[in-house]
Amino acid sequence: MLSDRIQSLSPSLTIAISSLARDLKAEGKDVLSFSAGEPDFGTPQKIKDEAIKAINDGFTQYTAVPGIPELLKAVAGKLKRENGLEYAPSDIIVSNGAKQSLFNLFQAVINPGDEVIIPAPYWVTYPELVIYSEGKPVIIDTDEKSGFKITAEQLKNAITPKTKMIVLTSPSNPTGSVYSKEELESLAEVLKGTDIIVASDEMYEKLVYGIDFVATASISEDMYQRTVTINGLSKSVAMTGWRFGYLASPNKALIGAMNNLQSQSTSNINSITQKAAVVALNGEVDAEIEEMRQAFEERAIEAVKLFNEIDGLSVLKPDGAFYLFVNTKEISNDSIEFCKELLQKTGVAVVPGIGFGAEGYFRFSFATDIETIREGISRIKKFVESKKA
Structure with missing residues (x-):
């Protein structure tokens, strides 16, 4: 009955863990979940006020598929002002989160094999x-x-005549790693002379700690032409439920193809979200974004210190995002079993590293208050000590 294509999909392990934690909590169990990829802050008031105004003004009908003109102009303005990138509004499509932007891109360019x-x-x-x-x-x-982070040599060795695209994520989910300008330049040098597309996921760009964020497309004219920049407002502006993502590319044929695809799937995104997003993109809530960034940085420093005090665990300080990718290899190289037992015995929910393609790790989200973080790591410490005993 089901298509081969749909049966090839696996459920999201992060969502599965979050759902299990919620179920256990609903049963009355003492659960602390560090599995969600979602800020614990509320959407800034100015954004909510703009949404309320849009509703009261009756802005509730269909819009153009890629987005309303003032929104596309706001995205283009943000990319120029903050990233030094020149895009026309017609080079941009807004979608239901960056996940749909990625889906549209992959469907538009990838052929079998x-x-x-x-x-x-x-x-x-x-x-x-x-x-x-x-x-x-x-x-x-x-x-x-x-x-x-991958090196230029690794990239060069991975390229074959069938290579269509590379996906770069900076800052990274789940590790928090951020590519420097020099690192991006070395990757760009490898890509010269090829037709390889770069899908650059920059969703966490505002959440960086002691390091500058560099947009992939800004490295060179060659990278600008081959890069599809993907971003949104879910993480940096705490707008996860609003479902706002966007992509930008100077390739008119590619933009046209993705516009056609979205017109036949979801059409435009929520009209009210579009009005509200303009406020965020125009820099009207930058002060609130900085407050969130500072809070995340303080949590990261504390959490890294506490984890690295646990005999048997280790973690690198993240340069961005709000995750720690904790190494458990001294204790266990079976991340699913480790995380399952941790949840059952301590009520702490984290995500197995195997879901991110790396065994012997778990992802710990510090998108929660510092006291909860301390309590969660304390429980993890006792669990690890019991495993080593």
Whole structure:
């Protein structure tokens, strides 16, 4: 009955863990969940006020598929002001979250057998969407020695005549790694003379700690032409439920193809979200964004310190996002079993590293208050001590 394509998809492990934690909590169990990829802050009031105004003004009908003119102009303005990138409004499409932007891109360019290079650890959705698009994920493993970032040599060795795309994520979910300008330049040098597309997921760009964020497309004219920039407002502006993502590319044919696809699937995104997003993109809530960033940085410092005090665990300080990718290899190289037992015995929910393509780790989200973080790590410490006893 079901298509081969749909049966190739696996459920999201992060969502599965979050759902299990919620179920246990609903049963009355004492559960602390560090599995969600969602800020614990509320959407800034100015954004909510703009949404309320849109409702009261009756802005509740269909819009153009890629977005209303003032929104596309706001995205283009943001990309120029903050990233030094020149895009016309017609180079941009807004979608129901960056996940739909990625789906549209993969469906528009991947043919059966096309290879897509994905550095691991990776966000769980990347390889699934490639497989659904009948492509082949080519995974490049990284580790702590490289800061969980691929090198130019690794990229060069992974490229074949079938390579269609590489997915870069900076800052990274799940590791928090951020590519420097020099690192991006070295990757760009490898790509020169090829037709390889770069899908640059920059969703966490506002959440960086002691390091500058560099947009992939800003590296050179060659990278600008080959890069599809993907971003949104879910993480940096705490708008996860609003479902707002966007992509930008100077390739008119590609933008046209994705516009056609979205017109036949979801059409425009929520009209009210579009009005509200303009406020965020125009810089009207930058002060609130900075407050969130500072809070995340303070939590990261505390959490890294506490984890590295646990005999048997280790973690690198993240340069961005709000996750720690904790190494458990001294204790266990079976991340699913480790996380399952941890949840059952301590009520602490984290996500197994295998879901991100890296065994012997778990992802810990510090998108919650500092006291909860301390209590959660304390429980993890006792659990690890019991395993070593």
